[in-house]
Amino acid sequence: MTINYNKEIMTSHPWTFFLLLFKWKGSIWKAVYMETIIFLICYGIISVIYKTAMGESSQRVFESVVRYFDKRLSYIPLEFVLGFFVTTVVNRWTKLYQTIGFIDNVGLMANLYVRGATEKARIYRRNIMRYCELVQVLVFRDMSMRTRRRFPTMETIVAAGFMNKHELELYNSYDTKYNSKLGTKYWIPANWALCMTYKARKDGYIESDYFKAQMEAEIRTWRTNIEWVCNYDWVPLPLMYPQLVCLAVNLYFLVSIVARQLVVEKHKIVDEVDVYFPVMTFLQFIFYMGWLKVIDVMLNPFGEDDDDFETNALIDRNITVSDG
Incomplete structure (x- = not known):
């Protein structure tokens, strides 16, 4: 888990950073x-x-x-070798954090553009959010052992409510020789989310083509960010x-x-x-x-070190945002 020490450094004192030296975890x-x-x-x-x-x-x-x-x-040029490599790894870690996937903007767009208080309008909004979150779950379970243990099989994803049984059958019906490593099937749910915006516009729940384009752009941005995370894992x-x-x-x-x-x-x-x-x-x-x-810790932040990314906590957070 990520070790948070912001409370200890909230106020500047001569001993602020000195007190951090007495922490053990992380x-x-x-x-x-x-x-x-x-x-x-x-x-x-x-x-x-x-x-x-x-x-x-x-x-x-x-x-x-x-x-x-x-x-x-x-x-042995130790300072040069270490300094240059640390800079590279920190930049890579920062990019991963920026693209790891906070679903708030998708949720805001869905609530703003997919309008209506009917059950069908609510289903459209919920499915758009669910499909976007499904993309993240599919990627994380192949990158993080914590998420893999939480969702060891596709059936557990169905049981958790991220996917319906008929959607799993449809997902499995797509066959590609690059399934495992290049992750070409990760993005199928993103396509489903885009299809939802098309249907919502056709049924009148999205009021204009401009609103529909904005909604689609946010979904594409979400997919692109998750793809960056996937690509960094694929090409170390x-x-x-x-x-x-x-x-x-x-x-x-x-x-x-x-x-x-x-x-x-x-x-x-x-x-x-x-x-x-x-x-x-x-x-x-x-x-x-x-x-x-x-x-060593920052090179792959999807492991199980004290300061690695909490993928399960992020998934749970995004679920809460989606249900809000």
């Missing part, structure tokens, strides 16, 4: 704690081996390796892009396990804190690994 701490523990354990094991188990000659060799990697660690970012980012971050800290070891020279007095705990390396790990986790 936090950076929850995202990176396991990787951090593994990193510190590996770092500590190597440090103990270096200081207690190695002979003097082996220590000199190890110290040479540490200096070699430490001087060349900056060869090229695989090599997230592979490169993941490889860069993990290799950087794999090398850091050795490169950031503090070399103890017997002829010098060692008074650095990092002898006992790699403070700055630890902070750097939190920041960069946290950056990677932000990408």
Whole structure:
């Protein structure tokens, strides 16, 4: 579910953002704690081996390796790779949120243009809204495991009232070789909604062709927005892009396990804190690994992470709007 913290930052105080650091659900701490523990354990094991188990000659060799990697660690362009990828993913996430599908405008248009207090006028309005919402349900159940569990079969969609039995038979009668992945059947209910506007105009419940065109334009906008969501799921970012980012971050800290070891020279007095705990390396790990986790969460917001889109809640909201 999406973690809402707007109440905590409603009023600006010096400690406002500091208090957010103590949240756990959806936090950076929850995202990176396991990787951090593994990193510190590996770092500590190597440090103990270096200081207690190695002979003097082996220590000199190890110290040479540490200096070699430490001087060349900056060869991995971590900031550039992460920064550019985060920008791409955030822009993609923003576009998905903008097109995810809030049915309010369709509902406003249906109530404004499909006029009448009769039962038939009400059925026209209700069917237009139901068919539009059906488009969203069909798309979401193939993108979100939460929605798929809610509607595991087409029969459950019928049972929920989004589709009648005869409509399911008609829907299944359309056959195309691209059914599964390209989702060419998702848009059949949108066509049904457009047919409803045509019939409503023919029966006089829509007063003019202009009103009918406006209603149809809103339905097309709704379908186009849902299609954008579907297309983003169908065509993800090229695989090599997230592979490169993941490889860069993990290799950087794999090398850091050795490169950031503090070399103890017997002829010098060692008074650095990092002898006992790699403070700055630890902070750097939190920041960069946290950056990677932000990408991981936002790359596909239709999963089951704490901050992923609540598709079922959105469907329920749109149902409430449709019934209003």
